[in-house]
Amino acid sequence: MTNNLFKKKVLFILLFAISNFVQAQKSLVLWYDKPSGNVWERALPIGNGKIGAMVYGNVSQEILQLNETSVWTGSPNRNDNPDALASLPAVRKLVFDGKQKEAEILSEKTIQSKKSNGQIFQPVGSLNLRFANHENYTNYRRELNIERAISTTTYSVDGVQYTRTSFVSSPTNTLVVRITANKANSISLDAFFTTPQKNVKLSTNSRKQLILHGATAGHEGVEGNQLKFNALTTFKQQGGSITSNDTLTKITGANEVIIYVNIATNFNSYKDLSGNEIARTEADLQKALPKPYATLLNEHVANFQSFFNRVKLDLGSNPAAEQKPTDVRLDEFRTNNDPTFASLYFQYGRYLLISSSKIGGQPANLQGIWNNKMFPSWDSKYTININTQMNYWPAEKTNLSEMHEPLLKMVKELSETGQETARIMYGSRGWVAHHNTDLWRITGPVDRIFWGVWSMGGAWLCQHLWERYLYTGNKAYLAEIYPILKGASLFFVDDLVEDPRNKYLVINPGTSPENAPAAHQGSSFDAGVTMDNQIVFDMLSVTIRAAELLKKDQQLVDTLKTIRKRLSPMRIGQYNQVQEWMEDIDSPNDKHRHISHLYGLFPSNQISPYRTPELFVGANNTLIQRGDVSTGWSMGWKVNWWARMLDGNHAHLLIQNQLSPLGVNAAGGGTYPNLFDAHAPFQIDGNFGCTSGIAEMLVQSHDGAIHLLPALPDFWKEKGSISGLKTRGGFEIVKMTWTNGKVTSLQIKSTIGGNCRLRIGAALKGKNVNLQTAKGENSNPLFITEETAKPIISPKASIILASIPPTFLYDFTTEKGKVYTFDVQ
The missing domain is CATH 1.50.10.10 (Glycosyltransferase)
Structure with a gap:
């Protein structure tokens, strides 16, 4: 009896732990109860910074739309105009x-x-998997686990449950798709490439591999047929048979199928196209093919989580909302308190950056690494008057250096x-x-x-x-x-x-x-x-x-x-605004998506509540005059601005506006069902901008100190925690918790030593540190703020300085590698 009781208790504890683990995983999963159909903005993105794929999750004909980071039109060129000088x-x-x-x-x-106005980022094509007699299905679910970087689709046909698992491995630079069924000999499919590219050859070889080889075109007078790409699809099945014809591979009656997709180009650098795209795909395949599937999967997850797991965020929960599909949660977020959805979106931005920007690949472009159009909007280039920079705002602060x-x-x-x-x-x-x-x-x-x-x-x-x-x-x-x-x-x-x-x-x-x-x-x-x-x-x-x-x-x-x-110097104009131009000609009715003259507020630090109060108030007036709803990326920038204005509730309002289905915001952007940001059309900068903004609401370090909870909205005040955010000076928030809007515990790690200055809304008490009230400029040179000239204020302006919430300012000396623990008094 005693032994059985003990076993029951152990079983109960295990089940309870598993239940909690599963619940925790749900918060980092995008899931849906219907396929994407042919809607690209419903498909789910996976990638490793070099290869990107959009997984549609269709039942009878699955589509994996493919990109490779260096597949662009044209060839080395310049576009200077010598008449300018x-x-x-x-x-x-x-x-x-x-x-x-x-x-x-x-x-x-x-x-x-x-000459050229820039070349075009283009798709490689799509891998299509056609399953006969799969039109009538039940128990459908597709998901993207952003904590493991795995896309999964499950469904049942005639009593057989099918599972497809897809991921893009960084260790092997290979897209891996595994198809299983719970009944033997149930998997039959036709696999084939399609592509919108014109200069291509589709074929198979004696190994039953699918091959898509081609070259991109020229554009606007820049020579084409120079950048060559090769996509190679290899099959490994258990049971059944495999055959192929000119452009199609057929698998019949298999128990399991594993598909490997390798893509490479001849691109070495912006001035060198001497690589061998065919040899590269074969070399990558040989990294993956000999390994058991479990090894491939475990290596992939371990590599991804070595980056992703550095930051944990808990903003509270709404269990009822968390049980709903992601598109339903998106539709309800603007009117529903769903803090877990905000933390999901924050982590989704980090997921997208890890998946679209890795050493050896190209930077994340206007669409990251995912594009299905031969002529995408703005050529999916690097727009460096805001959009490219916004892509990387989360990099350092969210521990993705x-x-x-x-x-x-x-x-x-x-x-x-x-x-x-x-x-x-x-x-x-x-x-x-x-x-x-x-x-x-x-x-x-x-x-x-x-x-x-x-x-x-x-x-x-x-x-x-x-x-x-x-x-x-x-x-x-x-x-x-x-x-x-x-x-x-x-x-x-x-x-x-x-x-x-x-x-x-x-x-x-x-x-x-x-x-x-x-x-x-x-x-x-x-x-x-x-x-x-x-x-x-x-x-x-x-x-x-x-x-x-x-x-x-x-x-x-x-x-x-x-x-x-x-x-x-900067100026305050007749409408109490930061002037956009040297002359006082701004209109308070201007709702333009760019508010470029607030660069000085964010991402720069030239406008500060503590150092430049007149400009701080002027920035507030500028933001109010410009309005909230705009294009998706613009609303993402505004989240950061309102965080810098120390107004968490207004920042949260912008998150709600941005996380609204496209079409809800009149004459503005929003978010697609797969949580891609909508300019519209899709621009990934809004995703990254909002992730940065949420981090800024919790921790800032641009203004001479590490400011804790500078812009916490009422929606998140009850209870929460954050760990892993980085700051200037080489400091890491090991963990910070809060209750009722006040920090309750804090651990900070110093990675390089030096003075640490903290700004916080409540008195601190150090457990292993000698805290001193901070005076004067921070002695840590990594926190120096350059003083700008005093603003010129229009005689018509009537600036009334805002009241800034009182804070405590502390200094303490740190040693490299040491963790410092604090309690709040």
Whole structure:
């Protein structure tokens, strides 16, 4: 009796633990009770940073739509306009004379690219799996487990339960699909490739493998048929038979089928296409094929979780909502308190970054790594006037530093190609990149000059190089990136010109991305626009700091400091707003999706409640005037802005707006059923932007201290926890818990040592640390905030400073590798 009772207790404990584990897993699963059909935005994304696949989950004809990170049109090319340099004096004079439209018309002829406006990221094709007599099915479910990076589809036909499991392995660079049934000899299928690519050959070989080999086309005069790609599908079945014809492989009566898909190109770099795409697919296949399926799966999960599991987030729960399919939860989120859905979306952004950006691949583009169109919107390029940068806002802070690497490499490559653009078009030293680039690292203007004249892309991207240093404190890395920072600043040294009206040094021609004031007759051109000034300020400042830390280029440092003092300060206009342009011509009725002049609030730190209160209030007014609902990515940016405004409830409202089905927000974006962000159409930057914004609501470290729970909304106040977020100075939040909106426990790890400054809404007590009330500037150089000039305030403005919630500010000295524990008094 005693022994049986003990066994029952052990069994109960195990079942309870398993139940809790399963419940925990549900919070990190997207699931649906119907197939995608032919709707790409319902399919589920998997990837490893090189190969991407969209799994449709259809029953009778499954589709796995395939991408490879380097499959782009064209070949190595440049798009500089050599006529620009001679025309610059005339263009600048027209702008200074208030003839912006005339300057734009002249620039269309002399600065706008006469060559390519960028090449196109394109699909490889689709692997199709056709199952006979599977039209009538029951017990259907498909899901994406973002904690394990596995897509699973299950259903029953005639009493037989079928399971398909798909993942893209990083260790073997292979897409793996396993098909099982609970009855022997029940799996029969036809497998074949389809592709929208034109220059391709579909075939099979003696090993019954499917082969899709081709080359991408040229575009806008850039030579094609140079970038070659190869997709190879291999089958391993238990039981049954396998046959093939010219383009199809047939499996009949199998017990289990494992499918391996390998894709590669001949791309080595933006200037080298000498790789062997066929040999590469075969080499990757040989990494995967000899391994048992269980080994492949376990290696894949272990690799993925080595990144994903670094951060855990608990915002509370709503058990009733968590039992519903993901598309239903999406539909109800804006009117339902479902905090687990917000944490799911946060982690989904991290999942997408891990899956679309890995060392050895390309950076996540406008759609990450997933695209089914030959001519996607905006060519699915790298739009570097916000969208590409937004993709990587979560990288350092959500503990995915490795995922940052492809972007940092691209910045280095742009610093190489951008030197010629700076020389030819501006007669300048250093390097420059405009508002868009592609696989071939073009740096000249792209598309209409209305957008393309913007020359801040390279300098903004440099802030990502600097951010990596601020999070790691790695001096060797700083020495590596210093020439890139220096080159971007040297361009400004030569390109800035004196405004004859006020003697400030300004960028001319400049533009506030994609917007134009009514006062300029529809032209976007101007001189000394606010965002240009902010980015130039940041670029000069980080170069100065880097040079001082490395103890080099003192003469350049002196020059940059002199130039920085002559930049135009930010301004508060007649509507109590941060001005977008140097003139006070903003309209409070302007609802434009870009609010570029708040770059200084986020991702920069030039606007602060503690250092620049007038600008802080002006930013608040600007955000209110622009409104909440906009395109999906714009709402993602606004989550970050409202977090920086210390307004968690408004930030949460933007999350609700963004996490609304497309069509709900009148004249605005939203989210597709698979939780892809809708501009519309799909742009992945909104996903990444919102993930960054949620992190900013919980922890910030840009303003001289680690600020804990700076913008916690009422929806999340009751109880929650976060672990694994990183901050400037090499600190990691090992774990932070809160109850009723107040921190209840805290552990912080120091990875490099140095002073740690904490800002918190309640008094702290350290268990193994000597806390001191903080005074003056943070002694940790990784937290230094550069002081901007005092704003110029319009006589018509009536700024009433906001009351900022009181906080406690503490300093304590840390040692490398040590964890510090605190209680809240």
